[in-house]
Amino acid sequence: MTTNTPSTRSTAGIASVSLAQPLADIADELGNSFAEYGFAVVRDHGIPQSLIDQAEEKSKEFFALPSGVKEGYKIDGGGGARGYTPFGTEKAKDANVFDLKEFWHVGRSLDQSHELAEFMRPNVWPSEVDGFEPTFASLYSAFEDAGLRVLEAIALHLGLNQQFFASTVEDGNSVMRLLHYPPLGPDAPEGAIRAAAHGDINTITLLLGAEEAGLELLSKSGEWLSVDVPKGALVINVGDMLERLTGGALPSTTHRVVNPSGEAASRSRYSMPFFLHFRPDYLIEPLDGSVPSESDDFAPITAHEFLMQRLREINLA
Structure with a gap:
């Protein structure tokens, strides 16, 4: 069972940049890739390979x-x-069948006296896997650091202060x-794939573990393009929240994970996306002059309200 079609081809035009370079040198290359594809690949992102390997081992356990x-x-x-969210639970917006996946979520840990604590439940940790909590607490922090650096580059591309996004996230x-x-x-189920066509809810997504074939994005011309990723690199894509903030200048591109054929169909696939979000109380509204004032597509909405709206659409709330 596969959804690959003859029209699927490689995304040779997606930017692949090193985050070790000065951000001013890569900001427009990244920004132009996001504007055209909604996607980019970053290397030298600062997440230690030893931590990635350890996290993959704990996830499989x-x-x-x-x-x-x-x-x-x-x-x-x-x-x-x-x-934990079991197999057969989540489905893409407007999809008729569930995705072929199961997953575990780790979120931010806030003291219950924090002003935003009501929006974030405490984490739970499986006692059956030794070292699970410290491994993924460390990876969460490393993801966040890498994400902030990508957002700094995006800010420069948009002509904003480099630290513009720091307070928003x-x-x-x-x-x-x-x-x-x-x-x-x-x-x-008939027609089910590993992850049906969808856009991400959040600000940006950072994805580890996309080296194996299967991740595809939908181009502006309506063609599915495979995303080819060097080992250890991060795939970055724009989410719906950032699309709203930029008035569509940086689009949240539809993407999917198709079913493999041959030997790959008989083995598991693992990956680790980090969905970077605005603060729950952050009001998402287009940057000045980004869309006509009469547009209703980007009406102001808080990040929490938008999140809950979308979670209901994908059967998680």
């Missing part, structure tokens, strides 16, 4: 646990924001997802 154990970490009424409701796509089985 968790998903190998018995279903009953994993489902003990499912939090009813939590919208999947923390802990401070204590934001960012979520790290550990994803497991199991081997394809004969009883999968």
Whole structure:
């Protein structure tokens, strides 16, 4: 079962840049790639390979646990924001069948006296996997540092102060997802794929583990393009929140993870996206002059209100 078509081709035009370079030197290359594709690839992002390897090992350990154990970490009424979300739960907006995946969410830890604590539930940690909490707490922090550097480059591209985004994402409701796509089985629903076509809700997404073929984006011409990623690099894509803020100048591109064929269909796929969010109370409205004032597509809305609206659409709230 595969959704690849003859029209799928490589995205040779997507920027692939080193974050070790001065941001002023790469800002427009990144920004132009986001404007055209909604995607870019970054290398030298500062997340240690040893931490990535350790996180991949812990993720595989968790998903190998018995279903009953994993489902003990499912939090009813939590919208999947923390802990475990079982196979057959999430579906893309407007999709008729569920995605072929299960996942675990790690979020920001805030003291209960914090002014934004009401928007963020405490994390839960599986006791069955040694070192799970310190590994993913460290990875969360490293993702956040890399994401802030990408946002600084975006700010420069947009002609803003380099630190423009720092206050907008401070204590934001960012979520790290550990994803497991199991081997394809004969009883999968007709038309189901690992991740159906969708756009991300958040500000930007940073994705680790996309080296294996399957990730595709939908170009402006309506062609599915495969995203080719060097080992250890991050795939970055624009989310709906940033699209709203920029009045569509940086688009949140539809993308998917298609089912593999041949030997790859019989093995699992693992990845780790980090969904970087604005603060829950941040009012998302277009930057001055970015869209006509009569446009309703980018009406002001708080990040929390927008998040909840979208979670309901994908069956998580």
